[in-house]
Amino acid sequence: MSGDIDQRIMDAVLAGRLLPGSRLGEQQLASLFEVSRTLVREALIRLAVRRIVRVSARRGWFVAEPSLAEARETLEARCALEYGMLAVAAPPGPAGMARLRGHLRHEQRLLAAGSAAERSVQLGNFHVHLAEVLGNAVAAEMLRDLTARTMLIAALYQTPRDAAASAQEHVQIVEALAAGRMLQAAAIMRDHLRHVALMLQPVPAPDPLAALRHALVPGGTASFPAPRPGAGRNHMSFTEQE
Amino acid sequence: MSGDIDQRIMDAVLAGRLLPGSRLGEQQLASLFEVSRTLVREALIRLAVRRIVRVSARRGWFVAEPSLAEARETLEARCALEYGMLAVAAPPGPAGMARLRGHLRHEQRLLAAGSAAERSVQLGNFHVHLAEVLGNAVAAEMLRDLTARTMLIAALYQTPRDAAASAQEHVQIVEALAAGRMLQAAAIMRDHLRHVALMLQPVPAPDPLAALRHALVPGGTASFPAPRPGAGRNHMSFTEQE
DNA sequence: CAGACCGCCCTTGTATGCAAGCCTGCCACC
DNA sequence: GGTGGCAGGCTTGCATACAAGGGCGGTCTG
Numbered sequence: 001m002s003g004d005i006d007q008r009i010m011d012a013v014l015a016g017r018l019l020p021g022s023r024l025g026e027q028q029l030a031s032l033f034e035v036s037r038t039l040v041r042e043a044l045i046r047l048a049v050r051r052i053v054r055v056s057a058r059r060g061w062f063v064a065e066p067s068l069a070e071a072r073e074t075l076e077a078r079c080a081l082e083y084g085m086l087a088v089a090a091p092p093g094p095a096g097m098a099r100l101r102g103h104l105r106h107e108q109r110l111l112a113a114g115s116a117a118e119r120s121v122q123l124g125n126f127h128v129h130l131a132e133v134l135g136n137a138v139a140a141e142m143l144r145d146l147t148a149r150t151m152l153i154a155a156l157y158q159t160p161r162d163a164a165a166s167a168q169e170h171v172q173i174v175e176a177l178a179a180g181r182m183l184q185a186a187a188i189m190r191d192h193l194r195h196v197a198l199m200l201q202p203v204p205a206p207d208p209l210a211a212l213r214h215a216l217v218p219g220g221t222a223s224f225p226a227p228r229p230g231a232g233r234n235h236m237s238f239t240e241q242e
Numbered sequence: 243m244s245g246d247i248d249q250r251i252m253d254a255v256l257a258g259r260l261l262p263g264s265r266l267g268e269q270q271l272a273s274l275f276e277v278s279r280t281l282v283r284e285a286l287i288r289l290a291v292r293r294i295v296r297v298s299a300r301r302g303w304f305v306a307e308p309s310l311a312e313a314r315e316t317l318e319a320r321c322a323l324e325y326g327m328l329a330v331a332a333p334p335g336p337a338g339m340a341r342l343r344g345h346l347r348h349e350q351r352l353l354a355a356g357s358a359a360e361r362s363v364q365l366g367n368f369h370v371h372l373a374e375v376l377g378n379a380v381a382a383e384m385l386r387d388l389t390a391r392t393m394l395i396a397a398l399y400q401t402p403r404d405a406a407a408s409a410q411e412h413v414q415i416v417e418a419l420a421a422g423r424m425l426q427a428a429a430i431m432r433d434h435l436r437h438v439a440l441m442l443q444p445v446p447a448p449d450p451l452a453a454l455r456h457a458l459v460p461g462g463t464a465s466f467p468a469p470r471p472g473a474g475r476n477h478m479s480f481t482e483q484e
Numbered sequence: 485c486a487g488a489c490c491g492c493c494c495t496t497g498t499a500t501g502c503a504a505g506c507c508t509g510c511c512a513c514c
Numbered sequence: 515g516g517t518g519g520c521a522g523g524c525t526t527g528c529a530t531a532c533a534a535g536g537g538c539g540g541t542c543t544g
Binding site for chain 2: 524525526527
């Protein structure tokens, strides 16, 4: 299949098994998947268009590391899209509401007993499902990519935000939807995403040069670029399941 | 360069030199650009992710022909995104306003003397520029693709809508922005895009089997899929400029 | 001993070769 | 004359071979 390898890599990213900056060697992946470099390369090209990976010419492929500015713009774009989606759309029908409520139950289940990665993924999927329920597959697809990028952003910049708080805001959105108050739902969504954006921390990761940099530049923090977590280090841990 | 071929093909699509359904043979393009099939193929793969082209396995590559349902969803997604973008963002600064006004002048110039294709492209670019002026490059990039897809949609379904009307609505949006009335601007944008959506005509093209289909299925129109305009026919007309 | 230079190795970039499938047009047969 | 089958050619799909470039380590020199 065509999108097979894409999905395998995507899954690993979403599950946090591949962190931002992880190296993705073409030959390495080809051996792992037992195909030629051609198919791996095509998959990586597709993922690059979606901004999940990036290629540094003749150096290698890496899981994307969105800059802080890009992170903020991504969340702002989500804010615009999802706010507008709710403000413009008609309230979902009973079937749609049932589906959303089912997803909320799923979220609660994972809050009680689930890995952090699972929780994050499903909290993101809420937004995709919402778009689908509102009848817009095109927006849903855009959100699928945007939420995936949000996972990378969270891995880089997000302080351990309480997943329960996110889930609670999802509940409020669904309640507003149930009452047919689309503008209220939109407003909650806007604040929800802005909350996430406000939680972004400029300092992305433990920095091996932190002590030295601090000693040399006690006041400013912007003089030296800080390397990404494990940039150049190999985070590969696919843990194939078969 | 990497995105070189992509852009050449994209330009041809935007200019209307490549219509929806046009065949894009790998070897044909490779000869034209004087590269191997590899690079052409990679470019086509990238464009496929962006939904500008599609591949039918072992049959060939074609310029995308969005279905009517997909067309409506694309416009609705744009509606959501652009409405939300305006509703959520802060008013642009003086430099941004100047840039928008400059683009409006450009539109007016093309209305007076410009090809239909040029007009359409620049009317679409207004939306991209707007996103950039509002400080969101991520949304701008999404809109770049969405407006391109809108060109394909227009080629398939749009009745000759007066370009002047669109341009006039752009003027109104910029005026609202200048007054700092973001919600008003958002509302105009929403209606603007809904106007376009309402103009979509279910019948995409002359259908050589229309008589036969009508004779066999007088009531329903959904039993037989209708072939796209010139499906299988070759619309290639790159008219290289060099 | 420190620093700079050089060469090897590992990476991606590009082209090409071969395999597989589909469409079309011809031919034989009914 | 019409219809079914078959084969050839043209298409993409995938693998592999080769080219080009950068990083790193060793070595040589000051």
